[in-house]
Amino acid sequence: MDRAAFWDVNGVIIHNDASMKGGCYYCLKYEDVDYIDGVFNAHKYLQDAGYKIFWVTSQGCVTEGLTTEERVHEILISMIGDFADIGLKVGDYQICYPSVISTIESEMSESKVKVKVNAVNKLAMVYNIDPSKSIGIGDRKSDIDAYKIAGIGITIQALTPYGDKGCDVDYVYDSPLDMQSEGTGFAHPDTLIEVLRVIHGCNDIYKLIKIANNFQKVKKVWGNEYWIVNDTHGNYCSKFLVLNPDHVSSLHYHKNKCETFTVLAGIVNIENEAHNHICIAGESLLIQPNNRHRFNAVESPAVILETSTFHQDEDTFRLEESR
Numbered sequence: 427m428d429r430a431a432f433w434d435v436n437g438v439i440i441h442n443d444a445s446m447k448g449g450c451y452y453c454l455k456y457e458d459v460d461y462i463d464g465v466f467n468a469h470k471y472l473q474d475a476g477y478k479i480f481w482v483t484s485q486g487c488v489t490e491g492l493t494t495e496e497r498v499h500e501i502l503i504s505m506i507g508d509f510a511d512i513g514l515k516v517g518d519y520q521i522c523y524p525s526v527i528s529t530i531e532s533e534m535s536e537s538k539v540k541v542k543v544n545a546v547n548k549l550a551m552v553y554n555i556d557p558s559k560s561i562g563i564g565d566r567k568s569d570i571d572a573y574k575i576a577g578i579g580i581t582i583q584a585l586t587p588y589g590d591k592g593c594d595v596d597y598v599y600d601s602p603l604d605m606q607s608e609g610t611g612f613a614h615p616d617t618l619i620e621v622l623r624v625i626h627g628c629n630d631i632y633k634l635i636k637i638a639n640n641f642q643k644v645k646k647v648w649g650n651e652y653w654i655v656n657d658t659h660g661n662y663c664s665k666f667l668v669l670n671p672d673h674v675s676s677l678h679y680h681k682n683k684c685e686t687f688t689v690l691a692g693i694v695n696i697e698n699e700a701h702n703h704i705c706i707a708g709e710s711l712l713i714q715p716n717n718r719h720r721f722n723a724v725e726s727p728a729v730i731l732e733t734s735t736f737h738q739d740e741d742t743f744r745l746e747e748s749r
Contacts, residue, residue: 427555428556429556429561430477431478431479432560434564438462439505440461441612452486455501459505461508463615465615466509469516471619471725479516480516482549484522484566485523488521502519517553520545522545543576558579560580561579564589574594580597599621602616626707627706634691637666647675648670648721649673649723662733667721669727669730673749680715683715684713685733686710686712689709689728690731691727692707692726695723695724697718698718
């Protein structure tokens, strides 16, 4: 099963400033779409990290009679086109809204959560998504509650003037200090990328390198190997691989060695028998003998723990050199 990032839209991808919309929190036509700075960068980060991208947007404006569902579809399809123009794929979207407007706040909140849970569940089922490995991003309590009920593993809140405060959430992101002075008030997706780097263990890399330096280092084009053990009697080997971005290991195979790569920090693309696997911290991949493979860090440095049978240099057959 795949992992995904589920995005709310209003206030998270586009501005929903009530003062700019005549008191309406919704964007009622495509011409009024105003993307929050940095949102394309954040989508790219998630796409590069192997997440499928979905939008799940609450549109109470349909229930309120301010617009129609067909018009909301037109806006979202045009927005998806904007992302596609720069190479970003939004896999699908769901529009959700209560069937009726209630004057009782608790009933209204429960209805908003219920329809959003249904929307997330539908996308997860259709696209074979594992919710527990996925991320949910929103600015309202109803967003966060819906993600949690749907089983989303990590919830992230964008702190905005029109969102809710004090939600039970795993992570939050806000405007950088220099942007707060400009009075924008909207959470900046570049700060979301910093949160995502924490989630993927990128901030732990230098701690791991400090540990790795206790072992014998072998310099490589793509970074460094740190040998923990290579025992011929017990037929086992273990080492840290510290990968620098913008470099790729050799394409190679081993006739005898069987190895498992476990990503400890960062994001790693592992090509195994011509199939690419984007692995984040905590994920492993088994490399069988005679499997042609290579690897590279994505976005930022990464650390792999390699666990294998005994390593012999003469058992490494390179088809393409590191670069």
